[in-house]
Amino acid sequence: MRRRTRKLSIKMKILLSTSFMMVCLFLVLGVSFYKSMERNMIAMGVEQAQVAAKVAVGKVDASVADLQPGDEETENYERLLYSLREAKSTCNMAYLYTLSTDGSQVFYGIDTDETDARNAIGDVFEYPYEELRPVFEGEMYVQDYIDSTEDGDLITVYIPVLDGKNRVAAVLGSDYDASEIVERLNRIRLWMIQISIIGVLIALVVIHLIIRTITSSLWKVNQKIYELVNSEGDLTQKLQVRTGDEMELMADNVNALLKYIREIMLHISDDSNKLNESTKIVFGNLTSAGENVMEVSSTMEQMSAAMEESTATLNQIGESVGEVYTNINYIAEKAETGNHLTKDIKEKAQKIYDYAEEAQDNAHTVVMRLADSVNEKIKKSKSVGEINRLTEDIISITGQTNLLALNASIEAARAGEAGKGFAVVADEIGKLASTSANTASQIKQISAAVIGAVEGLALEAEKMLQCMEETAMEGYRKLLSTSQGYREDAENIHGMMENFAEDSERLEQAINDMKDALQSVSTAVEENARGVVNVSEVSAQLTESMRDIEKRADLNKKIGEQLAAEVGKFKLE
Template structure:
């Protein structure tokens, strides 16, 4: 019991809940076990009893139906019903065999298996007797079939007794299973009710016990807290347990002891602070007046440094502009040098192309002059063709005269000269055609002669144009290229001198700029230092004022602290 008292509250609550949970789990397990029994009994009742009863009753009904059919067949002596009876016998036999196989596969006990074995043996005897009756009916021996039918009826009665025993046995098993289910259900209800009542009472006792224990000790803590809130530090909590509330009580007792010591120390220190604050306030006022004087001097120094910094910035800006101009001049000189080199290259190209053009032009001129002169000489053949055409024309006129004379002579000769007249006529026609062709040739030769004269005149004009204009133009182009080359060399020399001078000027300006930047940096540092000093002085002055105010406030706080500590009861 002492161990439980010193245990933590969480452990006590957990233990109580665990015990209650165990009761609930126990009740649940018992209920599950009983429900499983009821379920198994219900399954057995359905599978082993109800299905068995259904199969057995069906077999019994089929047997009775078949026996009735046999009675009708034998006593009516109607052979036409034999086929119907045999068909019914085969159909019911198949159905009974299926039901017997299904019944044999059920969960049978030893008694059921014995009864089933007896039934199968009797069934074999019954089927033999039944087959005997069928054979007698087929042979028309109805009188002999009656005793055989009576014998088969006795065997069927034995079969029915066996089936009745099986049916009664399954009914008894179903009744036993039902009784078992009722008993299990009643026991489960009683056990669950008892367990629920016991669990409820146990949970109630645990809850009341734990809550009462916690409530009593919390009231002690609450009473102590009210006293502490009223400033009474003379009280303490008397709790001896080692759980969370006991630890809380010990911690609060220690806190009260520490608070009592702290308040006594605060009370003695507050008096010392009050006297020190008055001395500090007087010292701070004197120091504040001196810092105002230092602040004014620092402002003058900072102003001079700022003026110097502004002047150096203006000089530095001018130097940067000069430097930029110098750099720009150097860049332009470099660009001019590059352009001049390009001009020089183009001038060389022009000179080379002009020289090449002059050489090629002279060669072309000489070749064209030779070709034109040769063409003019060769064109004189046209005159020879003209003379030949004139000769051919004269020959054609003479031939025409000869043909005319021959025709006259043939006419004089009469019939003898007809063949010669025909030849003379053909010669005359040929002479006329030759004369016409010669005329056309002469016209064409005249046109060719005119064209050759024009071509000769144009060739001479072209040669004269090349001599008077083309060659002088090429020579002028070549002279221009040479002059461009000389000008480019001169401008390149000037550009190099400008670039070199700009570089020297740029280096000098960089040195001046560096020196100015050093001066500007020094001035800025001086100004910054002055600003920092001034800011520090301002901050110090402000801090002194704040310290002075704090000293006054500290004195007031010390006085208030004395008043507050006097409220506590030690």
């Protein structure tokens, strides 16, 4: 519901102020006009009273001064009284009388009053001599105002009566009847009041019409603003005010403001829709990315387990190499023992000298070839073995991770400011995946080389055993069977055993190198395992970050929906 104004409205304020000003204006004008009319009419009445007094004084002669108390019945008195009463009637006088003085008091002479209150000759006048001294000295006194008394509204004139020598014989007092003037002034005052009231009413009506025109325009502006404030605004409408004054200018400015607000609302509406669509896309991509990160985390866990298995396998290989090393030591010891024994059978081995020499040469050739082959394979055994399949899996996963990081970077760029944190995480994942791919490729190469070396070593070891089985053991059997006849060849066998001991030492050194290589490979595998664990931890952190981004994206979605709802309260098209 629309709230009413708590104080006076603009219309009422203007009406009250203008009413007060109009009342004051008409009051001032009325009073001024009335005072002017009053002055003019009083002046006219004074002039008439003065003229009437002059006319009346022409009816009196100096004989009036000779009247004494009791002369009311004399002919002179009657004549003068008749003349004065005629002048009184003709000149509209209320009272007309003559006055005389003894120098200290003033006395009535002839009083034209026809009532019982008429003063007789010699009655004392109510005003002292001092007030009338100038008149008795020859000056005429004319009252310049209307004196409202119980006897009526009067203008008093005192005019001296002169004798033949221009001496003051008496004073003629005239009270001019100004009741008509007062009545006319009262009518004028009443007319002025009526005219003022009518003028105020007409002015109020005119002002009301003017204010109504102004306030109607203000009401239109206020109505539009009220509709906007209370979510009922139609921004497509315009104020139709054609008054040609400031109100039309105000309405045009309000229309311009409404147009500007409408354009802003349209932009906000479009942007909120785009924000909602973008938020939906980001939300969906975050969900997909979260699933992919979960898959990467699962794969990293599998890789970690595979690395642990590889480490265990390498440990087993190390143990096997240790056993081989022990056996080689045992063989070396046996060779040393055989060297001593050959001294005892030197005489018995003479007969098989030629055969033993040939067998020695063959065995020497085979052993040298085996030694060279083993040394060559040992040099290659510094890479990791049996992790080729795992490195291929790592390369495949890092490829998928690179693709996921690229997609995440693209989506983060689309998200703008809100996706900066996600872009940094995606970039770090991409770098980590690239590093993992390079490391996995190196591991793959090393493991392939080690696998080849181990396979070659196994093959050559097999050949060496076969050679020993076919050559040395057969020679030993022949040597045992012909030991009685080949005593002279024992010395050659002794030399062969010395060579065999030397070869055993070289083989022991090669095994030591293989142990070092296996240790390096094991260390590399452990480092890779730690790297996989770090990747898993980063994936977990990435998952948590994506969840936080997902929450913020959902919050942005809600904000966009609220913004669209607020904009939807306005009619824009």
